[in-house]
Amino acid sequence: MNDNLFSEKDSLELISQMLRQTKRNMEVGSGNIFLYYGYSAFIISIVVFVVVYFTANQVWAALWFLMFVPNIVIQIKNRKERPPVVTYMDKAIANTWSVIGAMFMLTIIAIIVFGFYIGFCNFALMLPLSLLYAGIGTAITGVIMNVKVLIYAPLMAFFVGIYMLAVLVSTNEATVFWHLYFGLAFIFMMIIPGHVINRISKQQCLKN
Amino acid sequence: MLKELNPLIHSQLRLSIMTLLLSVDEADFNYLKEQTNATSGNLSVQLDKLNEAGYITIEKSFVGKKPRTACRITQAGQNAMAEYVETLKTYFKGL
Secondary structure, three states: OOHHHOOHHHHHHHHHHHHHHOOOOOOOOOOHHHHHHHHHHHHHHHHHHHHHHHHOOHHHHHHHHHHHHHHHHHHHHHHHOOOOEEOHHHHHHHHHHHHHHHHHHHHHHHHHHHHHHHOOOOHHHHHHHHHHHHHHHHHHHHHHHOOHHHHHOOHHHHHHHHHHHHHHHHHOOOOOHHHHHHHHHHHHHHHHHHHHHHHHHHHHHHHO | OOOOOOOOOOOHHHHHHHHHHHOOOEEEHHHHHHHHOOOHHHHHHHHHHHHHOOOEEEEEEEEOOEEEEEEEEOHHHHHHHHHHHHHHHHHHOOO
């Protein structure tokens, strides 16, 4: 690069060129995080449903804590491979999910604390709240990424979550089928959008 | 009389680095090298100059066993770029 011949016009062209180069395109596998969580939730929902249904023991619902496994796997993977570039969009999405993650943790802690106070821990509340939290996170991610399927995909989860809360308020009883509803909601909220995002990102990369 | 463009930014490679860093939150050395087509040595020298001017921060770490150099633009760097672009605009006024 010869700086002596670098004119003001070159400077302007260079700025435009560099800005074009950093124009955000999705990478192949952008939807994988949604797929990790989506498939985990779906598989766990079936396992929990089958075990609780056939043993009639609600303790098995504790298997839902396995939902933290994908998070641990993703954290380890991220530590081993840092991305070469972090855009403001990546940062906004990561911060959104950090807040959602913190809400999950705080809800669990609150349920345990209140459980000690009243003498009974009822984790049934975690299912509708998780659907609402994850739904909010997915919709915000959709708005940031400008991917419509992510904005509207959580509607099913909102519907199921609100239904569960309404049932809890009126009858105070959660049925074993809630586990299946939860898994079903995740198909619409994470699995389908995850595959759609991967398809879009693959097409984008083929074009470039 | 036209104002002089900031000489620290008005260099092909340094301007490329500053523009790239302005549009992302963080970029590593290899990404900058790939985008600017610069050699490692030249890029390293220019990054040091920008770092000394307080326009960027350089954070060296290890990811596994591999060294990683992450660069970010600072507030002073953003201000300098804004001023640079404003000055640049004056060169094209009336065209």
